[in-house]
Amino acid sequence: MTVEIPVEKWPGQVREITLGATADEGGTRSHTVTVGGETTLPFLHFEGEIPHPPVVGIEIASRRPDDWSPLLLETWSDVVDDPAAWAKAAEEAGADILLLTLSLEDSVDDATSAVRQVLEACDLPLIVFGPGQADKDNELIVPVAEEGAGERLVLGVCEEKNYRTIVAAALAHDHLVNSRTPMDVNLAKQLIILIHDMGLPLEQILMDPTTGALGYGIEYGYSVMERLRLAALQGDSMTQQPMLVTPGEEAWKAKEAKVGDDVPAEWGDWGERAINWETLTATSLIQSGADLVVLRHPETVQRVQKTIDALMAEAGEPELVAA
Amino acid sequence: MLVQEADQILQRALQENGPDTEVAFPNTAYYLPLVFGMTGREVQTLGDLVPVIEDAKRLLRPVPADRRWTPYLGETLDSGIATLLAEETIEAVRFIYGLEPQxxxxxxxxxxxxxxxxxxxxxxxxxxxxxxxxxxxxxxxxxxxxxxxxxxxxxxxxxxxxxxxxxxxxxxxxxxxxxxxxxxxxxxxxxxxxxxxxxxxxxxxxxxxxxxxxxxxxxxxxxxxxxxxxxxxxxxxxxxxxxxxxxxxxxxxxxxxxxxxxxxxxxxxxxxxxxxxxxxxxxxxxxxxxxxxxxxxxxxxxxxxxxxxxxxxxxxxxxxxxxxxxxxxxGVKVRVTEVPVPVAYGSAFEGERVRRADMRVEFGGKYSRAFEFLRMVDMDEAEDGKVEVIGPGFDEIEDGGAMDVGIVIEVAGREMQQDFEPVLERQVHYFVNAASGLQHIGQRDIAWIRISKAAAEKGFDLEHFGKILHARFHADFGAIVDKVQVKIYTDPAELEKWLETARDAYDFRNQRLADLTDERVDEFYSCTLCQSFAPNHVCVVSPQRLGLCGAYNWLDCKASYRINPTGPNQPIRKGNLIDAEKGYWEGPNEFVYQHSNQAIEEVTMYSIMENPMTACGCFECIAMVIPEGNGIMVVSREDPSMTPAGMTFSTLAGMAGGGLQSPGIMGHGKFYLLSPKFISADGGFKRVVWMSSFLKESMADELQEVAEREGDPDLIDKIADERDATTVEELLPVLEENEHPALTMPPIF
Missing domain, CATH: 3.40.50.2030 (Rossmann fold)
Structure with a gap:
């Protein structure tokens, strides 16, 4: 017996957005990366188009991070002291794009030189986030935007309390921005409207609804993302931005990933557990509609890529066989 | 005239330097920017300027007659652009001759x-x-x-x-x-x-x-x-x-x-x-x-x-x-980022109490009078940031004493409306309370303010009320307020005069609110503030039905929309009327359908029985049908007791909230009880057979008015509360004894 699969005809489509610019387009990247374009929920290939697979990014930092797990620092080893070497290593580890996080300790020169070095060391499109403190973000991101003119960087983080300067910098130098709101459908939509209102085209805005790690509120993040995607497919234009989330950062904050000592023996091997934590966080979010996940561990990248490959392999007409 | 001059200058430059001479403003992109912007011409050489002057000539018009019956700007504007094109041409030529920068x-x-x-x-x-x-x-x-x-x-x-x-x-x-x-x-x-x-x-x-x-x-x-x-x-x-x-x-x-x-x-x-x-x-x-x-x-x-x-x-x-x-x-907006007062300031201090022993002075309360009054004035009548204290300060008052004060706030703004006066005036409470060492209670002419000894020692004085209000109104309401000036009256004669003016205004506003009916407006407002936790819930706020949390009435929403046009309060055009009695309109139906993730297809404004409005969870009251009593009960959030429905408020809240539409149960704001539109489709206020005593007592006067409006002055006493009945069995005899009108009304369903 075959079961007829119900097919929904969605009126909306996720916006296609391209990151990075090649030499022809005024940048120096060897290729660009395009995300979005879906006309159906994640991986329902029988229902609509999924023109671009979800993209995996690796987070690197402008200087040795002091709050990262020793497991990560060990894995990446010496390169964490050198953004250029780290960028190269991340590219080799299979990243589609890079996210460079600047530090509170960076001066303007530190920040622009880190961006310059990373751009020179690798061919991938680049996302640059400030350290996450409004004043410092603005101080660093504006010169970074100038330094990276032509590259179509993604600049972040735009938040409700602090987005105008970053958006203005993106306008001045033709970059994209990352619009981040704390796990709320309406806030996500509102910030997109506000950023777009300043004159930045929707083709230059990624939506970052934020998330929690596995066991730390991932359900909440998952369901907000799912609802955003449903709204997008239902035709709500201001929710049709591709979604970027940072499961790497979230998962590595979780105790299960961070702590190796004094935990129950049944938790098993620390390294394996931490990678599982990051992998499961990322793959769950991909299932809820993430177009771009940023990770921290190279092994996770491999595993997540594998999952994506499997999910993207079109199964053709599904056939259900009655037991 | 200038265009001719530019033409001559250009011609001479062309003769002297030739058409291929480069022209550019140093270190700038976009060629000659004004020419490029207005005409799209990419001027790079002297020769390229010739058509620019032609453009300018075409734009020049004969001077319009001095007096016209309506001012007609078109020609003036075109000539203006022609002038600008000529000016930029001249500057470009001057660069060639080294005459620029001057x-x-x-x-x-x-x-x-x-x-x-x-x-x-x-x-x-x-x-x-x-x-x-x-x-x-x-x-x-x-x-x-x-x-x-x-x-x-x-x-x-x-x-x-x-x-x-x-x-x-x-x-x-x-x-x-x-x-x-x-x-x-x-x-x-x-x-x-x-x-x-x-x-x-x-x-x-x-x-x-x-x-x-x-x-x-x-x-x-x-x-x-x-x-x-x-x-x-x-x-x-x-x-x-x-x-x-x-x-x-x-x-x-x-x-x-x-x-x-x-x-x-x-x-x-x-x-x-x-x-x-x-x-x-x-x-x-x-x-x-x-x-x-x-x-x-x-x-x-x-x-x-x-x-x-x-x-x-x-x-x-x-x-x-x-x-x-x-x-x-x-229309350049002023930004005030800091509140210039000698004490700490922030919302963390809002709930702070000033006890009598710690008090330097109080205004209002039992021993003195205090009022606050905000009014709109013309732009010319307000001087932004001006704070005047009219009358003596509180230096002469002994510690712990009281004195009369009147705070009059005058605001002006291009977007200001008289309807916003009460909305802004109510903010005084929050703004003043946020100062450390200050306590503010009440509003209008029942305001009651205390200044602590600590705050007074740090130098907090009467004028600082004005400074706080000026800063905060700009910061929070800058979209509708351009100028704020504050007068603080302690002089008895002036105070008396202003109190009278204020009371007239309060009366006027009360009347205005009473006159503001759902029929008289074209738009209701949405509130989707709570969608973060109740994703499918949409509040529809109308003049006669305030938000279920009690925090947003129709005027608040209207002001909020002005302040934050992309925010949670959006206007909803009523559109075609479908059913006046139950309160169906096309506009709210469509809006709710779209914004409830297509979960709620229709909503009535005035019925609990048919497609009632959904609720997030913030309701002040829950109304629920008691079939045996042929009416409804209303339980307030403050009431922890058992109700005739067999559930307490907190259990009921689980059923009423979450954006679910369940006929027979509904969350609402306290003041909706007073509205003539309170479940008017189902028989109105007379259907209330049971009500938390807290509501009866805290809104006694207002409810009495409702009873009289309903033509049954003893109605409130006929309504049971948790003191006479916490079960249906107990409720019915009470209703019968009281001859509650619901018993003889048509069946509620």
Whole structure:
């Protein structure tokens, strides 16, 4: 017996957005990366188009991070002291794009030189986030935007309390921005409207609804993302931005990933557990509609890529066989 | 006229240098920006300028008749653009001859465009010396542009001419600097320019001080408009030739104005006409023809404010008022970031109590009177930031004593409406409470304020009420408020007079609210503030049905929408009426369907039985049908007791909330009980058979009025509460004994 699969005809489509610019387009990247374009929920290939697979990014930092797990620092080893070497290593580890996080300790020169070095060391499109403190973000991101003119960087983080300067910098130098709101459908939509209102085209805005790690509120993040995607497919234009989330950062904050000592023996091997934590966080979010996940561990990248490959392999007409 | 002159200059330059001679403004992109923006022509050589002059000639129109029955601006505006094209042409040619940037001996720019040509830099001197700035270079454009776009810099002022005196010139520029407004200088009056005036007074000019001297003649004002065009091209994503879009961008987003100082000759007036195209209004300090109606600019086009006639003590005061007028006409918003009081300030202090023992002085309460009254006044009647204490301070009052006080807040704003007065007035409570060591209770003429000893010791005084209110109204309500001034009355006679005025206003507002019915408005408002936790819930707020949390009535929503047009309170057009009795309209139905993730298809405004409004979970009360009583019960959040429904408030809340539509149960605001539209489709207030005693007591007077309105003055006593009945079995005999009207009403379902 075959079961007829119900097919929904969605009126909306996720916006296609391209990151990075090649030499022809005024940048120096060897290729660009395009995300979005879906006309159906994640991986329902029988229902609509999924023109671009979800993209995996690796987070690197402008200087040795002091709050990262020793497991990560060990894995990446010496390169964490050198953004250029780290960028190269991340590219080799299979990243589609890079996210460079600047530090509170960076001066303007530190920040622009880190961006310059990373751009020179690798061919991938680049996302640059400030350290996450409004004043410092603005101080660093504006010169970074100038330094990276032509590259179509993604600049972040735009938040409700602090987005105008970053958006203005993106306008001045033709970059994209990352619009981040704390796990709320309406806030996500509102910030997109506000950023777009300043004159930045929707083709230059990624939506970052934020998330929690596995066991730390991932359900909440998952369901907000799912609802955003449903709204997008239902035709709500201001929710049709591709979604970027940072499961790497979230998962590595979780105790299960961070702590190796004094935990129950049944938790098993620390390294394996931490990678599982990051992998499961990322793959769950991909299932809820993430177009771009940023990770921290190279092994996770491999595993997540594998999952994506499997999910993207079109199964053709599904056939259900009655037991 | 100027177009002819430009033509001649161009012809001579063509003869002397040939059409292939390059023309460009140094260190800038976008060719000649104004020409490029308005016509799309990419001028690179002298020859390219010929068609530009042709464009300008075509735009020139005969001078319109002096008196027309309606002011017709079209021709003036076109001639303005023609003038600008000619001006830019002339400047471009002057660069070829090394006449730009203009020399001013002894002038040192504090940061300026570097000119690579040694000639331009004045005999090999370092960049920035001995000459004016000329066009703003691209690096600076981007840097300032970012600040203009992100709002740190509110706008720019193009000053043309010379001020009455050096003193006035300095004052004007300082006033602008203080507000972070970028200042461009150009032009002269009989050879004397504001640039000379500032130079003589030792005012530093240059990029670093946000004061840019363009040139000594009117023509160089073109650089200001070139800057505006380049902003639109850079930040607005416009392309050359998109004249309309570029002008519109400037009107909407670049808060600039022209301040003409001294005599306005024809060329200045023509240039001003050019500026008006950008939505930049012109304010002159001499007598010139005004163009008052709005249209191309947001507010007035040309304002004449003869300097010597400005009402102020001295010239400095006049300068200050002149600048204020400019800001007002362009609608530049003032930002106040800090609340200037000698005590800590923040919402963390809102709930703080000042006990009698710690109290320095109190206003209102048992021993004195206090009132607060906010009213709207005309723009001319308010002086922003002015705080006056009229009468004695509290120094003479003994510790722990009381005194009378009246706080009168006068606000003015282009977007202000009288309907917003009570909305803003209610904020006084939150604003005052946020100061550490202050306690505020009540509102209107039952306000009660205490100042603690600690706050008084730190120097908190009466005037600080005004400072707080000024800062906070700007910060939180800047979208509707442009000016705030505060008067604090302690003088008994004045206080008495103002209290009377205030009470008249309170009465007027009460009446207005009573008259404000759902039928009389075209729009309701949505509230989706709670969708973060109740994703499918949409509140529809109408004049006669406030939000279920009690925090948002229709006027609040209306103001909130003005303040935050992309926020959670959006207007809902009522659209076609479907059913007046139950309260169905097409507009709310569609809105709720769309914004509830298509979960709720229809909603009634006045029924609990049919498609009742959903609830998030913030309701003040829950109404639920009691079939046996042929009516409903209303339980309030404050009431922990068991109800005849067999559930307490908290259990019921689980059923009423979460955005689910369940006929027979509904969350609502307390004041909805008083509305004539309270479940009017189901029989109205007379259906209430049980009600928490808390509600009966806390709203006794209001409920009594409702009972009388319903034609049954004893109705409230007929309604049972948790003291007589916590089960249906107990309830019915009480209703029968009380002869509750619900028992004889038609069946509720």
């Amino acid at each position: 020399r001013v001996p002894g002038l040192e720019l504090a940061g300026g465009t570097a000119f690579t040509s040694p000639d331009a830099n004045g005999d090999g001197q370092a960049a920035g010396n001995g000459h004016l700035n000329g066009p703003i270079d691209d690096i600076q454009l981007r840097s300032w542009g970012i600040q203009l776009v992100d709002g740190r810099m509110p706008g720019f002022a193009a000053i043309v001419g010379a001020a009455k005196s050096n003193e006035v010139a300095v004052k004007i520029v300082r006033e602008l600097q203080q507000r972070n407004i970028l200042t461009f200088l150009a032009g002269n009056v009989n050879g004397r320019s504001i640039i000379h005036q500032l130079q003589e007074e030792g005012v530093e000019m240059g990029y670093d001080t946000y004061i840019v001297p363009f040139g000594l003649d009117t023509i160089s004002a073109i650089y200001a408009l070139g800057f505006a065009v380049r902003s639109a091209l850079t930040f607005g994503g416009m392309k050359g030739g998109q004249a309309r879009e570029i002008l519109h961008y400037n009107k909407e987003r670049v808060f600039a104005f022209v301040l003409a100082l001294g005599e306005v000759d024809d060329l200045k007036y023509a240039t001003a006409a050019g500026a008006i195209n950008f939505g930049f209004p012109v304010v002159a300090d001499t007598r010139i023809p005004q163009i008052l109606p709005t249209g191309v600019t947001t507010y007035e086009h040309v304002i004449s404010m003869p300097f010597n006639e400005i009402a102020a003590e001295d010239d400095l005061g006049r300068a200050e008022k002149l600048v204020q007028k400019c800001i007002e006409v362009r």
